[in-house]
Amino acid sequence: MKNRKNIFSSIGTRSFRVGGYSVAAVVIVLAIAVALNAFAAALPSKYTKLDTTASGLYTLSDQTETQLAVLDGEVEIYWIVQSGREDSTLASLLDRYSGMSRYVKVIKKDPDVYPGFAQQYTNGRVYNNSLVVCRGDRYRYIDYNELYEYDYSDYYTTGSYSQSFAAEGAITGAIGFVTNDELPVMYTLMGHGEAELSTAFRSSVEKQNIELKELSLLTAEDVPSDADVLLIAIPQSDISSGEADKIAAYLKKGGRMLLVTDPPKDGPFTNLWALMSSYGVAANDGIVVEADQNNYAWGTPYYLLPDIGSHSITAPLADGGYYVLLSVAQGLSVSDTLPEGVSATQLLTTSSSAYSKTAGYGITTYEKEEGDIDGPFALGVAITASNSGMDDTRIVWISSGALLDDESSAMVSGGNQDLFLNALSWMCEQEESISIHSKNLSYEYLTMSSSAASAMTAVTVWLLPALFLGIGVCVHLRRKHT
Numbered sequence: 001m002k003n004r005k006n007i008f009s010s011i012g013t014r015s016f017r018v019g020g021y022s023v024a025a026v027v028i029v030l031a032i033a034v035a036l037n038a039f040a041a042a043l044p045s046k047y048t049k050l051d052t053t054a055s056g057l058y059t060l061s062d063q064t065e066t067q068l069a070v071l072d073g074e075v076e077i078y079w080i081v082q083s084g085r086e087d088s089t090l091a092s093l094l095d096r097y098s099g100m101s102r103y104v105k106v107i108k109k110d111p112d113v114y115p116g117f118a119q120q121y122t123n124g125r126v127y128n129n130s131l132v133v134c135r136g137d138r139y140r141y142i143d144y145n146e147l148y149e150y151d152y153s154d155y156y157t158t159g160s161y162s163q164s165f166a167a168e169g170a171i172t173g174a175i176g177f178v179t180n181d182e183l184p185v186m187y188t189l190m191g192h193g194e195a196e197l198s199t200a201f202r203s204s205v206e207k208q209n210i211e212l213k214e215l216s217l218l219t220a221e222d223v224p225s226d227a228d229v230l231l232i233a234i235p236q237s238d239i240s241s242g243e244a245d246k247i248a249a250y251l252k253k254g255g256r257m258l259l260v261t262d263p264p265k266d267g268p269f270t271n272l273w274a275l276m277s278s279y280g281v282a283a284n285d286g287i288v289v290e291a292d293q294n295n296y297a298w299g300t301p302y303y304l305l306p307d308i309g310s311h312s313i314t315a316p317l318a319d320g321g322y323y324v325l326l327s328v329a330q331g332l333s334v335s336d337t338l339p340e341g342v343s344a345t346q347l348l349t350t351s352s353s354a355y356s357k358t359a360g361y362g363i364t365t366y367e368k369e370e371g372d373i374d375g376p377f378a379l380g381v382a383i384t385a386s387n388s389g390m391d392d393t394r395i396v397w398i399s400s401g402a403l404l405d406d407e408s409s410a411m412v413s414g415g416n417q418d419l420f421l422n423a424l425s426w427m428c429e430q431e432e433s434i435s436i437h438s439k440n441l442s443y444e445y446l447t448m449s450s451s452a453a454s455a456m457t458a459v460t461v462w463l464l465p466a467l468f469l470g471i472g473v474c475v476h477l478r479r480k481h482t
Contacts, residue, residue, distance in 0.1 A: 001150060001284045002385060005383070007043070011163065011180075012185070015225045019238060020367055021465040026076075029459065031170065037205070038254060039142040040042060041091075042120060042150050045458070046426060048349075049394075056064070059096075059170065060096050060097070060100060061168065061172075063172060063415070064097075064100075064168060064172045065203065067172055067175055068097070068101040068103075068104065068175075069101075070265055070318055071101050071175075071179065072103075073103060073135065073151050073179075074103050074104075074105060075103055075104050075105070075133065075134070075135045075175055075179065076107055076132075076133070076134045076135070077094065077098075077104065077105065077106045077107070077131055077132070077133050077134075077171070078107050078108075078109050078117070078130065078131065078132040078133075078134065079106055079107065079108045079109065079119070079131060080109050080111060080118050080126060080127050080129070080130045080131065080325035081108060081109075081110065081111075081128050081130075082110055082111060082112055082128055082130070083110050083112075085128045085129075085145075086129065087128075087129040087147075087221065089165060090129055090147065090167055090168075092146045092296055093165075093168065094106045094445065095168055096400030097171065100184075101148045102325045111128075111321050118132070118141075119156065121139055121141040122141045122143075125264045126455060127143065127144040128144065128263070129144045129147070129180070130143050130144045130365075131144075131170075131171065131174075132145075133171065133174035133175055133178055133430075134178060135178040135179055138177065138178040138179075138181075139178060139465075140174040140177050141176060142170050142171065143156055144176055146166065146170050147165065147170060147246070148163060148164065148165060148166060148167075149163070149164045149166045149414075150162070150163055165456070170207065173188065173208060173209060175208045176209050177209045178207060181419075183209050183210065183211045184209070184210045184211065184229065184231040184428040184430070185210070185211045185213055185224075185226050185227060185228050185229075186205065186210050186211070186212055186213070186227075186230075186231055186424065187212055187213050187214065187215040187223065187224065187227045187230050187231065188190070188212065188213070188215065188231045188233060189216075189217065189230060189231065189232045189233075189235070189239075190193050190214050190215065190216045190371065191217070191218050191286060192236060192237045192238070192239060193214045193235060193236030193237055194233045194234060194235050194236070195211075195233045195234040195401065195404060196233075196435045197233065197402070197404065198405075198406050200409075200417070201417060202368055202402060202421065204417055204420075204421055205421070206402075207317070207424065208253070208421055209423060210228075210229070210428065215227075215230070215390035216404065217239075217243040217246050217247070217295065218240075218243070219240075220246075222246050222249065222250065223246060223247065223250035223255065224335070225250075226252070227255065227470065228256060228257055229257070229424060229425070229427050230247065230250065230255065230256065230257045230258070230262065230288040231257075231258045231260075232257065232258070232259045232261075232272075233260050233401075233404060234260055234262055234401035235251070235259060235269070235272070236259065236265075236408060237266075237269075238264075238268075238269040238271050238272055239271050239272050240271065241271050243271070244271040244272065244274065244275050245316075247275060248275060250383065251385075251393045251395070252387060252389055252390075252393065253371050253387070253390055254262055254393060255390030255393060256393070256395070256424055257394075257395045257396075258395075258396050258398075258420075258427065259272075259276070259395065259397045259398070259402055259422065259429075260397075260398045260400075260404060261283075261399055261400075261401070262328060262330070262401040263286065263287050263328065263329070263330040263359060263360060263361070263399075265360075268283070268285070270350060276395075276397060277411060278339070279338075279339065279344070279383050279385060279395060280334060280335035280342055280383075281332055281333070281334055281335070281336070281378075281381050281383065281397060282332070282333050282343060283330050283331075283332055283333075283450075284331040284333060284356050284377065284409045285356065285358050285360070285373065286330070286331070286354070286356035286357045286358040286359065286360050286372070286373060287302060287328055287329070287330065287357050287360055287361070288302065288304060288329045288330065288331045288350060288355075288356050288357075288375070288377055288379070289293075289301045289302055289352060289354065289355060289356070289357050289361065289363075289366050289368075290302070290304055290353070290354045291351070291353035291354060291368070292351035292353045292354070293352070293356070293403075294351070294401040295350060295351045297325060297411075298448070298477075300327075301331050302327060302328055302329070302366075303327045303355075304325070304326045304327065304329055304379065304400075305323050305324070305325060305347055305412075306324060306326060306348035306351065306379045306380070307348070307350075307351070308324065308347070308348060309346050309347050309348065309349060311345045311346075311347055312422075312426055313347060313382060313396070313419065313421065313422045313423050313426050314347050314348075314422070316418065316481075317415055317418060317419060317422075320413075322412060322413060322415040322418065323350060323412040323415050324403075324412060324415045324416055325402060325408045325409075325411050325412045325415070325417050326348070326379055326398075326399075326400035326402045326403060327400065327408065327456060328400060328401075328402065328410075329379050329381070329398070329399050329400035330356075331350070331354075331356045331373065331375065331378070331399070331400040332377060332378040332379065332381055333377065333378065334346060334378055339385075340374035341385055341386040341387075342383065342384070342385045343384050343385075344382070344383045344384075345380050345381065345382045346378040346380070346381055346416060347378075347380035347381060347396070347398075347419075348378065348379040348380035348398070349376055349377065349378050349379065349380055350375050350376045350377045350379065351375070352375060353375070353394060354374070354375035354376055354377060355368050355372045355373060355375055356372060356377065357369070357372055358371050358372055358373060368474070375455075376475065378399075379398065379399050380396070380397065380419075381397050382394070382395070382396050382398070382426070383395040383396070383397070392446075394426065394427045395451060396423040396426070396427065398423075400418070403416050403420060404420065405415070411439060417422035453456065
């Protein structure tokens with residue numbers, strides 16, 4: 001009975017009340033912490049996981065955000081990977097996708113548990129961390145090897161190579177493919193010695209969800225009505241007047257054309273040049289040579305590094321600090337008085353000190369000679385022409401076949417290929433599909449002198465711990481004397 005009285009009497013003491021307040025405060029703090037953790041876990045990863053990488057490795061591009069924002073149905077991303085063998089970089093990126101849209105579902109499929117799953121989508125060997133993007137009956141298989149790109153351009157000189165993470169472009173392209181039933185069609189003109197797209201360029205076009213077909217206007221009555229883009233890739237001879245008329249008729253109905261040319265070897269392309277002149281852009285004779293060292297590479301004045309103009313096609317290149325490399329280019333001139341309804345933007349330009357060697361392929365010196373044409377020149381032009389009651393005509397002309405050369409593109413970290421793809425996306429009015437550049441995986445090391453390293457060690461190992469220890473002793477002594 002006495003103990004019970006002591007218990008009840010202690011409840012009303014000041015020390016009990018203080019202890020009770022402390023316990024209540026601890027409970028409240030723990031409840032708040034639990035609630036905050038639950039709230040943070042529900043937030044998209046872009047708000048809870050900061051991307052501190054120099055290349056923005058885990059940050060989704062504007063193109064991807066636009067693609068995800070318009071999703072109106074569920075998209076499944078099947079991640080084919082054995083337990084414990086997940087690629088951590090890919091895991092973080094997939095987490096960003098699922099966090100960006102409630103319609104994106106990332107589902108792991110362990111091949112040890114589901115051995116036949118991947119064979120529904122591919123007949124080849126399946127590597128860990130491969131992906132399948134699905135929506136309904138449409139799907140695209142993404143091999144793990146497609147998620148990384150390797151640049152060996154410096155391997156023979158330095159013994160090193162660079163690695164880039166290309167997963168975002170592959171995944172976003174696959175989402176675009178499965179969510180669009182009708183894909184743009186690009187016809188490539190044949191019959192004039194045109195160049196075939198390399199495997200790398202062809203694959204990149206297909207990843208942009210553009211269907212490729214061939215066209216001969218020597219046999220076809222006109223450019224097919226389903227042609228979203230007509231590609232004329234480095235012709236070795238002129239088109240006929242009849243072909244020019246068919247292309248002109250197609251363009252006047254809101255057609256789109258990507259023209260890539262080299263300086264002609266056997267005289268001007270009369271019919272093709274006349275077609276382009278009707279839009280206010282003319283080709284100059286000869287081969288462009290640069291006199292400004294900032295605008296050419298490897299000490300070779302016709303390996304041009306043109307200035308990049310302002311346009312939605314070139315914006316990703318300019319923002320990322322990338323170059324375009326064009327060798328053996330022809331200078332283009334844009335008329336000061338363009339035809340009514342026509343506008344032209346110079347995508348690529350030389351310096352003002354450039355000139356065109358009218359000797360062409362027979363040049364014997366890089367020095368400017370009498371008869372050579374003064375610059376500056378355009379090397380790439382984007383043309384828009386309005387058509388009454390129809391879509392606008394869109395044309396891009398790049399005056400060097402090096403645009404489509406794999407080696408030239410590799411020398412500028414894929415800048416040429418990106419320009420090509422961006423031009424196609426602009427002409428198909430799919431700006432949200434503008435090429436997503438791969439993210440460089442090269443490590444950036446922090447280099448400091450020995451004295452700086454010693455000072456940092458002293459601060460972190462000795463000074464800061466001593467400071468906190470001193471503060472603790474002062475607080476303890478102060479409480480002891482109160």
